[in-house]
Amino acid sequence: MSLQPNNEVRLMLEVLKAYFQKRPMDKTLAAHIDWPKFFEMQDLHGLQPMLNAMFKKNGLPFPERYEVELSQFGMKQAIFDLSFKAEYAKLKAEFDKHNLPILAFKGFVFSDYLYPESLRAGGDLDLLISKKHIIESLRLLESFDYKIHNYFNGQIITVEEVQGQLKNNFVHEVSMIKNQLHLDIHWGLCYDFLPYTYPDDFLFELDKEEQIFWTLLNHHGGKESWLRLKELADFGAFMQKVGNDWDWPPIIEKMKTFKLHRQFLHGLYLIDTFLDIEIPPALKSIERQINHTCPNLVLKFWNKGKHWKTTFERIAYERILVKSQDPSSSTFEYVRNFMRAYTRPNSVEEKRLITFPENYLFLNFLSKVLTYALNRTFKK
Known part of the structure; x- marks a missing residue:
């Protein structure tokens, strides 16, 4: 080290x-x-x-x-x-x-x-x-x-x-x-x-x-x-x-x-x-x-010393999290499950810029990521 x-x-x-x-x-x-x-x-x-x-x-x-x-x-x-x-x-x-x-x-x-x-x-x-x-x-x-x-x-x-x-x-x-x-x-x-x-x-x-x-x-x-x-x-x-x-x-x-x-x-x-x-x-x-x-x-x-509630720190956090998994865990499975979790809009999250019908999985995921990035990067 x-x-x-x-x-x-x-x-x-x-x-x-x-x-x-x-x-x-x-x-x-x-x-x-x-x-x-x-x-x-x-x-x-x-x-x-x-x-x-x-x-x-x-x-x-x-x-x-x-x-x-x-x-x-x-x-x-x-x-x-x-x-x-x-x-x-x-x-x-x-x-x-x-x-x-x-x-x-x-x-x-x-x-x-x-x-x-x-x-x-x-x-x-x-x-x-x-x-x-x-x-x-x-x-x-x-x-x-x-x-x-x-x-x-x-x-x-x-x-x-x-x-x-x-x-x-x-x-x-x-x-x-x-x-x-x-x-x-x-x-x-x-x-x-x-x-x-x-x-x-x-x-x-x-x-x-x-x-x-x-x-x-x-x-x-x-x-x-x-x-x-x-x-x-x-x-x-x-x-x-x-x-x-x-x-x-x-x-x-x-x-x-x-x-x-x-x-x-x-x-x-x-x-x-x-x-x-x-x-x-x-x-x-x-x-x-x-x-x-x-x-x-x-x-x-x-x-x-910055919390992962901001965009760039969140990326660093996710990188460490993925590297910290047991050898039996699959990075591909983690990423896939992560995307699935973020596709479905819900009432307890921050309001998305755009909400698509539930069957538009990838578009809802992109909307979630974009909303997160904009709010954490530009909002104080």
Whole structure:
């Protein structure tokens, strides 16, 4: 690997290494930081609460305006975490009364399990619901005054509109809002065009620790290829916590079945190389080839520090995602399924420039891509 972290990423990595190793930070790195760039990069890396805690603990010098912003962010995050936990407890009790399965995942669940305080950024409550019960579950949430919102234009969507989109495998989540509370309702772990193969309602059958592991691997690795340092830190915290305690052989066989094994190896490589987190010996004895197929591309993405919601970053993201698939996965199949998913217009996406009849598959796909490119390239 020839590419190296830039000064801003080097400081972020130093924050995480000092946290995990329980040691003082190297404060001399602060002298070489472009601070406006550093904090703009948090849109991708999402380390604000961790930066706030570690900068204060180590007395690291940085501009006062950002010190105020970080402090406020840290306080808001603690309030968010408490409010999400309280809201989930109420919703879980109501769902249990109606015999409807519901599961909080990501967000405050990671914060509670992986960190001793609110050190993880998050602004919504992610809930997993069985697809078999999605309409009944959405109606129940509406009875608590939550409204389904189109993420792109803020318009309210009806449950009937969502029901009409369930045949579209691309749609697997919706946003619901009540006052300042934002729910992300999921009925699938990932887009169907991704090659990962899970049994239906897989997470509901696991204990909490396994739920967290498979969510980490699926979302942070399988969906986002460890491109956000916030998410790599989650994985590092988990691996530090479970260490040798897990029975790894059956877990690894499941990874291979689900086509997530290479993403797991990539995560291990990155926490070992960049966070200095030791791979558990029991795991090293099984995984003798811990490597990465495109480390320079990942590091380049980190260094640029821009989210893939913009056009050119999305192209870089897709390139890394394709290179991160298990050898048994087909790039051709991925591209074909990706195109199929984007051909069918749906009510929860941003409005396309032109919408053709459903049987005009290729034209609808081109319209989707053009709409995406124009909106992400020219709209602020």
